[in-house]
Amino acid sequence: MDITETWKDLAKWLRQQRNISLPRGKDFCASYKSKIDSIEVIPSLTGIPRLISKNEWTRFCEKYNTVIKTKYNPLRPGHYAQISHNSSYIVAILKESGCYK
Secondary structure: OOHHHHHHHHHHHOOOOEEEEOOOOOEEEEEEEOOOOEEEEEEOOOOOOEEEEHHHHHHHHHHHHHHHHOOOOOOOHHHHOOOOOOHHHHHHHHHHHOOOO
């Protein structure tokens, strides 16, 4: 996955706030905040915003590309648990947007 191009695609897709669900059915809203170049995630359960920075995204993508090479399913949040506390949200956003293809 190209780190820069996918970030641009996600930023464009998230200009409009999106309602997305995690695999276990927990909903959250996601949107792109251009002033801080970050993705904001707001879990419906807590209502407390979480930010995914471009730096965190870069670490996620580097690991994603490593996982792809090992022929494991890259859309499993467990692969990224030590890289990001937001891995479940990132994977759900990627699945919903289709930007990972």
